[in-house]
Amino acid sequence: MRVLLLLFIVIPLVEIWLMIEIGREIGAPSTIGLILLTAVIGVLLIRLQGLTTLIRAQSRMASGELPAMEMAEGLVLALCGVCLLIPGFATDLIGFIGLIPPVRRYLLAPWLRGMQIRRGPGPGGPTGPSSGRTLEGDYRREDDPER
Template sequence: MLRFLFALFILVPLLELWLLIEVGSGIGGLSTIALCLLTAALGGFLIRYQGLSTLVDAQKRMAHGEAPVDHGFHGVMIALAGVLLFTPGFITDSIGFLLLVPQLRQLLINKALPVVQIPGSPNNQGQARPHDPLVIEAEIVSEEKHHRS
């Protein structure tokens, strides 16, 4: 794992530098710099929008008594997308923009977390949640309710 990270920190900047030089030789140095600044600005706008949207959706779910488990993972991926988009380069920008696609983030979350569907659960509206063997679902039935019927 350490070798992989070391190779990643060496190879990605070298590939970014090579690609920036290639693009710069094709469209010019100032145009390349302007393009990098444009992707950072656009990325900043999208990150702010999606971050606030994710936060508002998480608050709505908590208000309805649901645990917004996957929203935390969405938030981490949005933050990672921000780091990648503000790092100069086209490869990191491409990965950053891909992480801003909600369906792709959900796919990555589904691949990373084991999930189960809980039939009959009030929160189970086609959504999955992480499997927790310590959670037992139960229904509380009061005696008063039975005596009135």
């Protein structure tokens, strides 16, 4: 919680400082134009990479694989989109770094490796039709008022 509070204070201060410094060098209209340009380019790149990631995820699901990397990449792309839409240069830098696929996969790989994927009961799960096991047994309800 304290980290989030710190981020909500530090990030705007860094952005304001960068805008002032860049505006001093290239002028206010150019700074505003550059901020708008990075937002437009960022949105276009997010859209393109988002569609590519979605297509990869659909093809993995069609082949029966879990699209874990694609799902994680989609989350990172959404966060990068937010960073690119926030006016400023520091968040744009973070957003553009997240748009580089090899960097994105490199950063996600340790996190995904640490996750253990479990399949629950149901079709294809440990007791589903594809498991080859048949469970037999009797049951009775403990809360049955007729007994």
